[in-house]
Amino acid sequence: MSLTLELMNWVLDMVLQIIRELLGKVTMSSEPVNVNEFKALAERALPKMYFEFYAGGAEDEHTLKANEEAYQRITIRPRVLVDVSRIDMSTRMLGYSISSPIMVAPSGLHKLANPEGELATARAAAASNTIMILSFGSSYSVEEVAASCNAVRFFQLYVYKQRHVAANLVERAERSGYKAIVLTVDCPRMGRREADIKNRMIVSKQKNVEGLVSTEVDADGGSNLEAYVNSTLDPSLSWKFHT
Numbered sequence: 272m273s274l275t276l277e278l279m280n281w282v283l284d285m286v287l288q289i290i291r292e293l294l295g296k297v298t299m300s301s302e303p304v305n306v307n308e309f310k311a312l313a314e315r316a317l318p319k320m321y322f323e324f325y326a327g328g329a330e331d332e333h334t335l336k337a338n339e340e341a342y343q344r345i346t347i348r349p350r351v352l353v354d355v356s357r358i359d360m361s362t363r364m365l366g367y368s369i370s371s372p373i374m375v376a377p378s379g380l381h382k383l384a385n386p387e388g389e390l391a392t393a394r395a396a397a398a399s400n401t402i403m404i405l406s407f408g409s410s411y412s413v414e415e416v417a418a419s420c421n422a423v424r425f426f427q428l429y430v431y432k433q434r435h436v437a438a439n440l441v442e443r444a445e446r447s448g449y450k451a452i453v454l455t456v457d458c459p460r461m462g463r464r465e466a467d468i469k470n471r472m473i474v475s476k477q478k479n480v481e482g483l484v485s486t487e488v489d490a491d492g493g494s495n496l497e498a499y500v501n502s503t504l505d506p507s508l509s510w511k512f513h514t
């Protein structure tokens with residue numbers, strides 16, 4: 272009798288063990304393993320308007336496609352029988368050591384995807400021992416991101432028609448310990464992002480310019496975002512730039 276009970280318990284344990292393993296495998300296999308799978312998850316998780324803001328490009332998206340295809344033309348040439356047991360991809364950027372030549376590029380409005388927005392991105396940059404480039408159009412302010420973690424931070428600057436805005440942001444970034452200014456020079460006009468127009472993409476409050484300029488926008492037929500950028504950024508910015 273006791274032998275039968277023992278046997279039953281043993282079988283039950285085995286079954287539970289197998290179920291646990293199976294469940295484990297199911298969870299593991301549904302974990303995203305590459306950036307395309309993360310993108311598919313984001314599409315499911317985010318409102319269409321926000322997903323297309325992050326994932327979309329301008330006009331017919333020729334440049335977006337060309338950028339992705341460019342990576343497919345890069346081939347890594349393996350050199351066999353080389354000791355790769357210890358790999359060091361670390362490098363230096365403007366004198367700062369980073370774990371690999373990969374940094375966080377500036378992109379605006381992270382809070383549309385997650386309430387922690389750029390605070391979380393900066394934490395991830397710190398954990399990966401790389402540099403966070405905070406966008407001028409961040410959802411959290413220069414100061415809030417600086418206070419949230421000790422990642423090496425650069426600040427990306429757009430130059431507004433009102434030059435005092437750029438001066439103010441540079442001063443605040445310097446005061447908050449940002450180590451470099453990354454000047455964006457390819458946005459004298461916002462690209463015509465058709466998905467944003469169709470979605471009537473609303474530009475959220477520009478945290479960094481609160482109190483400096485009016486954040487009210489007249490959508491003027493285009494997307495709210497396009498109208499905002501085109502009415503604020505200085506299209507006359509050139510090599511002759513002076514304050």
Ligand SMILES: Cc1cc2nc3c(=O)[nH]c(=O)nc-3n(C[C@H](O)[C@H](O)[C@H](O)COP(=O)(O)O)c2cc1C
Nearest residue numbers: 324325326338376377378379406407408409427455
């Ligand atoms: C959703 C999104 C938002 C972006 N926001 C900014 C920005 O606020 N400032 C900026 O200088 N560049 C911005 N960029 C441009 C990126 O920093 C980067 O230069 C561009 O995406 C090209 O790199 P990629 O081919 O790796 O995407 C943004 C790009 C995306 C996709």
